[in-house]
Amino acid sequence: ELCIVTLGFQLNPDGTMRDELVERLTVALNSAKKYPNAYIVCTGGGTAEDNKAVSEAGEMAKWLISHGIDEKRIIVEDHSITTAQNALFTYDILTSLYPSVKKIAIVSSDYHIATGELLFKAESILRANTPGNEKLEIISNAAWTAPSGSLSAMFQAGALIELFGDIDTAFEIYYDNYD
Secondary structure, three states, X not given: OEEEEEOOOOOOOOOOOOHHHHHHHHHHHHHHHHOOOOEEEEEOOOOOOOOOOOOHHHHHHHHHHXXXXXXXXXXXXOOOOOHHHHHHHHHHHHHHXXXXXXXXXXXXXXXXXXXXXXXXXXXXXXXXXXXXXXXXXXXXEEEEOOOOOOOOHHHHHHHHHHHOOOHHHHHHHHOOOOO
């Protein structure tokens, strides 16, 4: 029933993972060992400026497999470029291909965990209001304690706006162009 959703982080221009993403994966690995029957979703699309052939999720999956996680447990969501898209696309995958999953635990960095949890809960509520859809329950989260980083309330508002479908306004907020 449990799925550990690990949120991605922008890759280096050459496609290698930044330290922050490796730290998130370390938390995910420890969680996966604690819950050996849980699936693990790796989220994140192609964010490497100079290497369009790789994705955050793909590199994350390779790292987890190289650290002993059975690839049958790993689900790759490699199309998203925002946390709102992580929620949208992961929800699509889990509800259509993994109906046994009923509960989600989210892994990210400490400053990002509240935003991730907020967006996944909001998407779950929105989807559950559609006939035939079940609500996925966010039961827990785990975070790496980052030495720096923050997300403003305005950024979180932009992410919710994106989740509700107004992508243009959301990106104006993300890039600080919103008046």
